[in-house]
Amino acid sequence: KKESWAQVKTMETAGAGSELGSSSSIGLKRTYAEAVPGDDSGKTSRRRAVLRDPRAELHARDRPGASRHPGLRCAGATKRFRVRRVDVDADDPLAVKLRRRAEGGVPGCDEGFRRRCLRERFDGMQLRQEFDAHDPDSVDARPPFLRRRSRVTEITAAQDLVFALTHTGRCAVFSTVEGRRLGFLNHGPDVVVRSLFLNRANESIVTVSVEASDQYRSLKCRSISWSSIRRRKAEDYGFFIFESEDLRFPGFVEFDDVNGKVLTHSASDAFFKFWDLATYRHLYTISRDRIAEIKISPGIILVVRERMDSHVPLEVRNIETGEVIKAWNQMLRRGRKVDFIEAFQDKLLVKQENEKMQIIDVRSLVNGPRSDGAGIVEVCRSQFLIPSSFVFLYERQLFLTFRNQEILVWDYSGQLVTRLEDHQLFHEDPGASNLVYVTSKQDLIISLCRQSECEHGTINVTNILTGKRV
Incomplete structure (x- = not known):
């Protein structure tokens, strides 16, 4: 349902909304502000099976000081063990089979055994607790839509805490130890939470919200530690981050826990800023001069600049310093739009309309793509659909x-x-x-x-x- 506040798009993506298309990648979470017109580890019990030899118990009864009852030991009795050495042939079929089964990932191991092991990880799944994110008696939510029951759109968990975000923007937190709701993370009566990010780098939860004070136009990021939530001090111990940034449309904030970085784009200036995920300290700034898109990959940043007629300028930068590692012009077919450009470590995926997808090894690029096509793998467009x-x-x-x-x-x-x-x-x-x-x-x-x-x-x-x- 469309409302008259800013709509925030949350995607597991490195970018969206440009000619280069939108895509999704693990480890990234970007939240956009967009105006809408008119509106662990669980503990597992282990059971040890002890195999006894009946003959050993029979002989034990005949020893001096031994008990006639198995499992009982008389005073003065001693235990003796005889170790027998067994030489196992490394090429013995049984030894090879046992070794492969233990290693699990070696080709030729028992597929049925692997599948049984995987199934056992989920055999014990059962309903433990139920929580309700709706509070019909809530009086602190000023807008009527915050008091309505709505579906849960996002769930994330940290140790004993479970966070649930509803479609209307109420964020509830529950304790699995106490088995009840601890409260809501909306820090004001007219605050609408649009996205959550679990920051394991400093054990906190980051809420991305909009407020009625500015007509729900700009994003506000707030960090709340898990310990303060357990102490029921979420409102007192949380603090705002990136307050210097103007996160109105087309601004955004993107969290990357793979590299431990945060990327922000402010609407009031032409800069992309990178921050440390653990301390929220500013690291460096990249000018937005003719930049169409920025994509983050492990260890690197792919900067896609505005397309020319027959090529698109690309840059690979160091994620830690922002320095340019390599820059080149990626040749394109004239008059055909770019479906997507994606970066993954030292690989680049490029796809144009009605063309084959290219997988390019960035390491093979010295002064641009080689004329002999080395370092480029092409995938038939009938096989790889967009x-x-x-x-x-x-x-x-x-x-x-x-x-x-x-x-x-x-x-x-x-x-x-x-x-x-x-x-x-x-x-x-x-x-x-x-x-x-x-x-x-x-x-x-x-x-x-x-x-x-x-x-x-x-x-x-x-x-x-x-x-x-x-």
């Missing part, structure tokens, strides 16, 4: 593409690794719906999917490497 978003898996050197509720896994040689079976997403845009999660080992993906037998969908856990549902 996705709605990306997720880059840094540990696996793979990337996921999302298109028409389907997920595909690709490598950087342009090969399709796998297609996730029985994994039709419930929503077409997973970045906007916050309903896709990749584990820290980047081996499993957990999503809300459509199932014919379930009207509200199911939560599916799928192995990314094999495409099989766990």
